[in-house]
Amino acid sequence: MTDDMLRAPAEVKYAEELDWLESVDDGPKPFSWRLSPRMVRTFVLGSTRSDGLDREIPQKWFGDRSFVERSIVTLASDRGLLLIGDPGTGKSWLAELLSAAICRNSTLVVQGTAGTTEDHIKYSWNVSMVIAKGQSRESMIPSPIMTAMEQGVIGRFEELTRSTSDVQDALISILSEKYVSIPELDHDNIVFAQPGFSIIATANSRDRGVNDLSSALKRRFNFVRIPVVTNRRSEAEIIRFRTTELMRRHRIELEVPPTLLDVLLESFADLRAASASAGSDDERLESALSTAEQIGVLEDAILHSRFFGDSTLRAETLASSLIGSLARRSPEDLAILNKFWHGVVEPRGKQDEGGPWQAFLEGGRQAIATLS
Numbered sequence: 552m553t554d555d556m557l558r559a560p561a562e563v564k565y566a567e568e569l570d571w572l573e574s575v576d577d578g579p580k581p582f583s584w585r586l587s588p589r590m591v592r593t594f595v596l597g598s599t600r601s602d603g604l605d606r607e608i609p610q611k612w613f614g615d616r617s618f619v620e621r622s623i624v625t626l627a628s629d630r631g632l633l634l635i636g637d638p639g640t641g642k643s644w645l646a647e648l649l650s651a652a653i654c655r656n657s658t659l660v661v662q663g664t665a666g667t668t669e670d671h672i673k674y675s676w677n678v679s680m681v682i683a684k685g686q687s688r689e690s691m692i693p694s695p696i697m698t699a700m701e702q703g704v705i706g707r708f709e710e711l712t713r714s715t716s717d718v719q720d721a722l723i724s725i726l727s728e729k730y731v732s733i734p735e736l737d738h739d740n741i742v743f744a745q746p747g748f749s750i751i752a753t754a755n756s757r758d759r760g761v762n763d764l765s766s767a768l769k770r771r772f773n774f775v776r777i778p779v780v781t782n783r784r785s786e787a788e789i790i791r792f793r794t795t796e797l798m799r800r801h802r803i804e805l806e807v808p809p810t811l812l813d814v815l816l817e818s819f820a821d822l823r824a825a826s827a828s829a830g831s832d833d834e835r836l837e838s839a840l841s842t843a844e845q846i847g848v849l850e851d852a853i854l855h856s857r858f859f860g861d862s863t864l865r866a867e868t869l870a871s872s873l874i875g876s877l878a879r880r881s882p883e884d885l886a887i888l889n890k891f892w893h894g895v896v897e898p899r900g901k902q903d904e905g906g907p908w909q910a911f912l913e914g915g916r917q918a919i920a921t922l923s
Contacts, residue, residue: 560658561611561651568608569594569655575604581627582747583703584653588623591652595619595645612645613789618775622649622751625773626705631726631750633711636777639841641789642753645777646707649751654704659695661707663714669721672696672708673731686735693742696750697731703745708752712764719768726750726771780842783816790815793846794853803857807849810907811869818873818911819845821895825887836887837879848876866907867914874918881922889919 562569569585572594578587586594593602596619597610612619625632626649634642650657661671672694680690699706711719725731729744752772754764780786790812798805819840826835838844852872856864878884892915900912 561647562655562657565594565611565651569652571606572608572652583745584627584747585655586652588627591623591649592616592619594652595648610788611648611792612641613780613785613792614641614645614777618777619645621773622775625775626653626749626751628773629729629749631752631772633752633754633772633774634777635754635756635774637779637841638755638839639843640777640779641842642777643709646709646751646753650705650707654702654747656702656704657707659699659704659706660709661695663708663710663712663718665713665715667714667718669718670694672718672721672725674733688736688739691733696725697742699750700725700729700731700742700744700748703747706748706750708750710754711752712754716765719765722750723765723768723771726768783820786842786845787812787816789842790846790849794849797850798853801854801857803853803862805853805857805862805864807853807864808907811864811866812849814866814907814911815845815849815869815873818896822877822891825891825895833883834887836877836884838877838884840877844876848873851876865914866910867917870911870914871918874915874922878919878922885919885922888915889923892916892919 556563572590573585576587576590578589580587584591593604593608595612596616598604598606598608602608622632622634622645634646636642647657650659661667674694674697675692676686677690677692684690693701696706696708708722711722725744729748731742733740733742756776780789791807794807797803822836823840826840829835848869849872852864852869855872856862856868860868874888878888892912896908896912896915899908901909903909
């Protein structure tokens with residue numbers, strides 16, 4: 552079934568695993584949860600020997616155990632969960648995995664933008680049905696959040712701080728009262744949230760000042776701050792996990808040499824250090840230099856090697872992909888990358904004659920020259 556989808560949601564992708572976990576789960580379950588909190592944690596973080604399971608459950612989200620446990624506890628209460636952090640820290644992926652494990656539906660999602668309206672989190676109307684038969688529950692189009700309320704499952708709200716204050720105020724009512732009133736109807740005009748309903752929202756910490764959350768809305772959420780992954784081993788595991796999925800989806804058989812993964816990780820670590828010590832925004836790359844962007848760089852290099860190379864990942868291709876992905880502003884980002892190449896990559900390339908750093912140096916030089 553997953554072959555028929557460009558990107559299958561977690562509950563479809565891991566359906567067999569979730570079925571098995573549900574069949575062996577004898578732990579207490581809040582509300583209408585499909586899995587107990589302990590088994591939700593196992594699904595997200597993977598199994599350990601102490602779990603006593605007859606099969607291994609792979610880890611799907613790489614981060615601190617306490618963040619996952621606090622998120623699960625929050626969802627077992629009547630409070631909303633707000634995952635907040637820098638771009639690319641895995642907030643949306645964690646929200647999807649939690650929703651899939653708890654209610655087997657992660658697709659009830661509202662995307663927050665400047666154009667998101669109150670209708671997007673409550674309801675709208677099928678105009679042709681209203682003209683033909685008038686306003687009724689049948690002619691009403693429930694939002695993903697209202698559908699989650701009716702079904703007693705998890706609704707998701709992505710990029711909460713990008714939505715306007717009117718939308719945020721409407722969300723306060725839903726989180727507080729746990730119902731939505733439909734004043735256009737005379738009868739059957741209230742939708743009550745069923746047990747198990749909750750909201751997982753995400754927000755980028757870099758969006759501070761776009762549409763700050765009110766104190767009233769903050770009180771309705773438990774905050775879980777997801778930090779940037781700085782541990783090299785954890786970051787390498789995340790990148791391997793994601794790129795392996797990509798290659799499986801595209802049916803690509805290509806090895807990612809550990810030496811090239813080290814080159815990528817070290818380059819991003821040095822770029823982050825340079826960004827942290829920069830005196831102004833003009834001296835920093837526009838990129839957040841997140842783990843997600845490292846994955847994007849590696850995926851781009853893999854696909855280029857597969858379709859335009861000899862199916863061998865080379866350092867030159869990786870360097871070209873990095874420059875092309877991170878040089879978003881011209882000439883500012885190119886100047887920063889050129890300085891980095893001369894000051895950091897070049898000395899390593901000269902010390903690594905015939906090795907990956909030398910090839911990485913030459914590939915980056917050529918990419919910078921092309922873009923300049």
